[in-house]
Amino acid sequence: MTSAKRAITLVQYGVAEVLEESRDVVRSPSTVLAIPSVIRLRRYVRRPRAHPIPFNxxxxxxxxxxxxxxxxxxxxxxxxxxxxxxxxxxxxxxxxxxxxxxxxxxxxxxxxxxxGMTLRLPPRAPSFGFYAYGQFAQMREGWSKYIGEAR
Structure with missing residues (x-):
């Protein structure tokens, strides 16, 4: 998941391609751009997860x-x-x-x-996958075929 600004930038520089567009647009005095709803990176470089999930x-x-x-x-x-x-x-x-x-x-x-109380689950640090899933809590309808089960 990324911001609309970053998605437009990635598409404009040819780093990503648009798979689906949303109904929303961005306007400037000379241009009207549809905001991408789903993009695909042309080349992906896997970066290791160096940072743990913030404790807050x-x-x-x-x-x-x-x-x-x-x-x-x-x-x-x-x-x-x-x-x-x-x-x-x-x-x-x-x-x-x-x-x-x-x-x-x-x-x-x-x-x-x-x-005299019992915990439902023992506390532990969450995995990155569980943490990232929270970003898709308000997933749009058209995204399901690209994301599938987000668990």
């Missing part, structure tokens, strides 16, 4: 599918440290989960075992 609140929520990892609620979500920071717990992928406000308060400064 938004990505933790995305990893946990915006669901409380204790009760399954979708409202008033917060971030909870499985092993509390007050007891030496780290602030990273393996120790942070999404929790609703009620579960987070009920757990307090205890571990899930001490609070």
């Amino acid at each position: 609140r938004r990505n933790v929520l995305r990893r946990d599918a915006f669901v409380c990892q204790y009760c399954g609620a979708h409202d008033e979500l917060t971030i909870d440290h499985v092993y509390p920071r007050s007891r030496g717990g780290r602030h990273g992928w393996e120790n942070v989960v999404t929790a609703c406000r009620g579960c987070n308060q009920r757990k307090g400064s205890r571990t899930p075992d001490e609070a």
Whole structure:
């Protein structure tokens, strides 16, 4: 997925070709360009994924599918440290989960075992594929034949 500006630039320089155009256009005083909806690179150079997925609140929520990892609620979500920071717990992928406000308060400064709560899934760093899938959450209808199952 790329921006409309980058897609137009890639097509203009011959780096990519248009497979499908959207109904949207970009206008200048002398030109009207249809914005590409699907482009294909003429040549692809694979770049290694050198950077890990950024650890931040938004990505933790995305990893946990915006669901409380204790009760399954979708409202008033917060971030909870499985092993509390007050007891030496780290602030990273393996120790942070999404929790609703009620579960987070009920757990307090205890571990899930001490609070009598169970996690739906153990926390871990997401894979790049799972992270990239979030970019296609609002996928357009015409893209399905090019992307297929995005999992």
